[in-house]
Amino acid sequence: MTSLSLMSCSNGGEATGGAGGSREDVSLVIASWGDPFTSATQEYLVDPFVEETGYDVTIVDAPGKYVASLEAQNQANNVEWDLLDSTSAPDAYIAYDKGLIQKMPDSVKERITEALPEDAVTDFGITWSILGYITACNADAVAACPQNTTELFDTAEFPGSRTSISTSPLVNLSLAEIASGVAPEDLTTHEIDLDRAFAKLEEFKAAGGTWWNSGDQYMQVMSTNETDMGVGYSGRAYAIAEDMTNLEIHWEEGLYNPGFWNVAEGSAHSEEAWEFIEWIATNPEAAANWGQALGYSVPNPESFDYIEPEIAETLADYPENREELANMNFEWYVTNYQEVNDRWQEFLRG
Structure with a gap:
């Protein structure tokens, strides 16, 4: 456990969220992803929150282990964490389904929805560290670059090696359904046709190319010309483009x-943990500082008043980008989790 902030206030007082006892009795533990995530959360969110409240806050690193760790803590009857920083969407929906994370109190939800868009607030939390899965293509390597997901999956019209994320079946299946003709605006309630989607993915995979399992690997396979085009994190795509000047980036149907x-x-x-989340939701400048430091989008529209325009234009919640992006059906994934993941592993092995 790495303690990044242990600060208390000598004067007592009730917690804003309504808990009894003095503020120095409150000690929150946040699970995070390690640097640079942890440092940004510490500097731009935790430190100003601690200064206001006098609470003790500790951040521990647990990258990619939220669900498994919470299950182990529950089995041991020893829950060590209070807050989860940037839980991936599939994991958040699965954790809520398993009873590992809390339902947001109605009063908190009512106040937060006054600051955030409706689709940024769920029964179990607020959106954060938002990115787009978008199309990127090395224009120097191919005759023509695809401009959207449908064209990216058209391997005959747009030949070239392709890449995508190997660790997220829902992302790939969702993109394959868009390429098969499902309207992006319908995707959030669409029940994926697994046979059709996997058939489309087989065509994509047959074009060749290394599939990536981390943002660093995605940058590597694109920047070293191991692959010509593919699906990637929006922030990482723009980072590649800093050196690969002919990299085309397209948000359409992402x-x-x-x-x-x-x-x-x-x-x-x-x-007090919900108080922290409410503080984040209603402090657009703090959110902007966090997002700008890491290249991730944040949900408060007012945050864009504090983000440099050239950075804002690379973020998923920038209005022109957001309108191009479809929402995934996470509820469907939770219901079909076992079948989807079994077939996905078979697909990767094939």
């Missing part, structure tokens, strides 16, 4: 992929 702030079920200080 996917909106939020993370979430959540409160762990069994937290000893859940009211």
Whole structure:
């Protein structure tokens, strides 16, 4: 456990969220992703929150292990975390389905929805660290670059090696359904036709190319010409474009992929944990500083007043980008999780 902030206030007082006891009795633990995530959360969110409240806040690194770790903590009857920083969307929906994260109190939700768009607030948290899965193409390597997801999956019209994320079946299946003719605006309630989607993905995979399992690997396979085009994180695509000047980036028919702030079920200080989430939701400048430091989008529209225009234009919630991105059907994924993941592993092995 890495303690990044242990600060208390000598004067007592009630917690804003309504918990009794003095503020120095409150100690929150946030699970995060490691640097640079952890440092940004510390500097731009935790430090100003601690200065206002006098709470103790500790950040621990647990990258990619939220669900498994919470299950282990619950089995041991020893929940160690209060808050989850940027839970991936599929994991957040699965964790809520498993009872590992809390339902947001109605009063908190009512106040937060006054600051954030309706689709940024769920029953279990707020969207955060948002990115787009978008199309990127090395224009020097091919005769013509695809301009959207449908064209990216058209391997005859747009030949060239392709890449996509190997660790997210829902992303790939959703894109394959768009390429098969499902309207992007319908995707959020669409039940994926697995046979059709996997058939489309087989065509995509047959074009060749290394599939990536981390943002660093995505940057590598694109920047070293291991692959000509493909699906990638929006922020990483723009980072590649800093050196690869002929990299084309297209948002059309891409996917909106939020993370979430959540409160762990069994937290000893859940009211104060929700207070922290409400503070984040209603402090657009703090959110902007966090997002600008990492290249991730944040949900408060007012945050864009504090973000440099050239950075804002690369973020998923920038209005022109957001309108191009489809929402995924995470509820469907939770219901069909086992079948989807079994078939996905078979697809990767094939």
